[in-house]
Amino acid sequence: MRLHHVQVSMPRGQEDEARRFYGEALGLEEVTKPPSLIGRGGSWFRASDDGVVVAEIHLGVDEPFVPANKAHPGLVCASLDELEATAARVARGGYELSWAERDSFEGYIRFHARDGFGNRIEVMTPRS
Numbered sequence: 001m002r003l004h005h006v007q008v009s010m011p012r013g014q015e016d017e018a019r020r021f022y023g024e025a026l027g028l029e030e031v032t033k034p035p036s037l038i039g040r041g042g043s044w045f046r047a048s049d050d051g052v053v054v055a056e057i058h059l060g061v062d063e064p065f066v067p068a069n070k071a072h073p074g075l076v077c078a079s080l081d082e083l084e085a086t087a088a089r090v091a092r093g094g095y096e097l098s099w100a101e102r103d104s105f106e107g108y109i110r111f112h113a114r115d116g117f118g119n120r121i122e123v124m125t126p127r128s
Contacts (some may be wrong), residue, residue, distance in 0.1 A: 006073040009062035010042060010117050017116040018043040018059045025093040025113075026075070026121070027086060028057065047075070067118030074122040080109060083125040087111050090123075 010018055022028050028045035041061040046053050057073055077083040090097050096114040103109065110124035 005044075005056035005058050007058045007060050008073065008115075008119050009065060009068065010059045010119075011065040012041055012061045012063060014117065015041065015043050015059075018045075020093060021090075021095060021115040022057060022059070025086075025090045025095060026123070027089065028055075031056070065117065067114075068120055069118075070120065072112075072120035072122050074124060077123060077125040080125055080128070083109060083111070083123060086123055087113075 019030060022043070022045040023030050026045075028047050031044040031046050033042070033044050042059045044056065044058045046056040048054060055073075055075055077086060087097060087099075090111075090113045095116065097111055098113070099111050101110060101112060105124065107127055108124040109127055110122055113121045113123065115121060
């Protein structure tokens, strides 16, 4: 068994904001949703490594919308340089970003951010 995707909630009609955070700030690639699911709204994003999908986040419309305060996807960057570049893009986008727990997970360096809807996101890299 392996993980196919993580679903994160978003408000209806906010796909442009999803693209701004997940696409521009995090650097994930937007994926076209299957035709049978397009009418539901939302957006899908993924990361690939040499053509192999390594992470996929589906943003689905939730009504009423309530952001995830604690639950979150954890994304892994390949290097500290990539982690810091991602954090810089998130900060430039004006999103909430915290390094407060940078060294609190053994074996990793990490930051937490909030997407434009208030959902928590963790981004980390293995400590070398």
